[in-house]
Structure formats: C-alpha cells, structure tokens
Amino acid sequence: MLKKKPAACFVDNKYCPGCGHGIINRLVAEVLEEMGIYEESIGAIAVGCASLMPETFAVDCIQAQHGRAAAVAAGIKRCRPDKTVFTYQGDGDALAIGFSETMYSAIRNENITVIFVNNSNFGMTGGQMAPTTLENQKTTTTPRGRNIAETGDPLNVINMMKDLNTAYIARGSLTNNANIMKTKKYIRNAFEAQQNSEGFSFIEILSPCTTNWKMDPIKAMEHIEKNVTPVYELGVFVERGEKNA
Ligand SMILES: Cc1ncc(C[n+]2csc(CCOP(=O)(O)OP(=O)(O)O)c2C)c(N)n1
Numbered sequence: 001m002l003k004k005k006p007a008a009c010f011v012d013n014k015y016c017p018g019c020g021h022g023i024i025n026r027l028v029a030e031v032l033e034e035m036g037i038y039e040e041s042i043g044a045i046a047v048g049c050a051s052l053m054p055e056t057f058a059v060d061c062i063q064a065q066h067g068r069a070a071a072v073a074a075g076i077k078r079c080r081p082d083k084t085v086f087t088y089q090g091d092g093d094a095l096a097i098g099f100s101e102t103m104y105s106a107i108r109n110e111n112i113t114v115i116f117v118n119n120s121n122f123g124m125t126g127g128q129m130a131p132t133t134l135e136n137q138k139t140t141t142t143p144r145g146r147n148i149a150e151t152g153d154p155l156n157v158i159n160m161m162k163d164l165n166t167a168y169i170a171r172g173s174l175t176n177n178a179n180i181m182k183t184k185k186y187i188r189n190a191f192e193a194q195q196n197s198e199g200f201s202f203i204e205i206l207s208p209c210t211t212n213w214k215m216d217p218i219k220a221m222e223h224i225e226k227n228v229t230p231v232y233e234l235g236v237f238v239e240r241g242e243k244n245a
C-alpha cells in the first residue's frame, strides 16, 4: 500500500525524473511531520535545484543567497532558539561558494541542522564540476574528466568536520530501501540533537543527478553504489558529541 503523502508536502515536486532531491524532500517532510514540528520549523534554502524545495513544502522557508544558507540558519536560530532550523543545500552551494559559511557553522557548533545533497556536480546550471566531483568524472567543465593534479582531490567535508566539537554527523544514500530508511533516521537524529541543544548536525546524502549524469534512474543508483560510495563512506561519524570515527 502506498504511504500517504506527508502534509508538509502540499504539491508534487518539480525535479527531473529519478532525481534524489524529491526523495530527500519527502524524507525531511516525513521526519518533521512525525516529530510534530513541521509548522514550527524554518528552512534556509540554497540556490540550485535545492531552491525548488519551498515550492513543495508547507514549511516556513527563506531563500538564502548562494552559499550563505548555514550563516542565515545560524542567525535565525540565534534569534528564535525555539524553532527547529535547517539548511537544504547542494554541493556547489555548501562546499564551493559557501565553504566558509558551512565550515564556520560547524566550528562554532551552531545549533542548526545542515542537510547537504552531494550529487557530485552543479545540477541546476548544467552539470559543472563541484568540489565533490570524482576523479576522472566528466562534467561540462571537465570534459576529459576531473584531473586531480590540476584541481585537487574530491572534497570529503565530513573528514574535515568530524574532529570538531559538533553534535551529530552522518552520511547516507538513497540506493535502496534500507539506505533510504537509514538516511531518514539520520535526519531525525539530527533534528533531535538540535532539539536537545547539542549543537551542529550535518547530514550528507549521496544523490543522483540523472539529467547531468545522462543516466536513467537505475543506472544512476548503480553508479552511486559502484563509484561514489567507495569515495564517500556511509555511516555515522559523530553522535551526541561522541566521536565514532
Ligand atoms: C553568486 C551566484 N553565482 C552563481 C549563481 C548561479 N547558480 C545558481 S544554482 C548554481 C549551482 C548550484 O549547484 P549545487 O549547489 O550543486 O546544487 P544542485 O543544483 O546540484 O542541487 C549556480 C552556480 C548564483 N545563483 N549566484
């Protein structure tokens, strides 16, 4: 039986068929609804395909400028500590132009939740290289494949964050039902950590960009299993202040 659409999703999403953003939007909506807080939460939403989230969501959202979502969320949370405040960001947004805002929110252990969608490219603007683009991955700005001698290594931001003083850090994926359910649990744990005033929580989600990868949805999920997950390991890295890795 199909599960009822969460009330927090009031219209169908507008993402490309097979895009991971639609699944993640729904997971966030389900968690907020199950926790009974979707009318008490505020999203700071990034540019890129992430910016389509508020068109689906019956949750108060503010559109942040490119890269600034974590700083905007931190400001909101400091003014309204009673609200659950989250960002929703792609990898180009959170780790390219917004790297400083993202990292300094973690360094300051701001009591916010960052939902970070790693689809290894700038999706909305046509599939350019992002910090997360894999070695040898072809994008519109690396047509012969990413050359790490020129660009540096793909950015594993969790490796940079996990020794900081933060509350909860995890990386999930969407490649099968078990992974989707684990990712949902990570999102819930992150919101609960925020409600307990434990500090910064960060959920990275490996997600397909079917259009720019030029793959059908099944091939895109296989690509994540075979090529993306070995570079970006799944799991919980920080939990309730305890360092797990
Ligand atoms: C200051 C600024 N520069 C460039 C842009 C153009 N821009 C809009 S979306 C985007 C890419 C976002 O990519 P990503 O964050 O990876 O999100 P995705 O679309 O893949 O979900 C860019 C560069 C902008 N909006 N503002």
Ligand code: SF4
Pocket: 014, 015, 016, 018, 019, 020, 021, 049, 119, 123, 124, 208, 209, 210, 211, 212
């Ligand atoms: S361009 Fe990529 S990230 Fe954007 S909606 Fe389409 S599949 Fe999703």
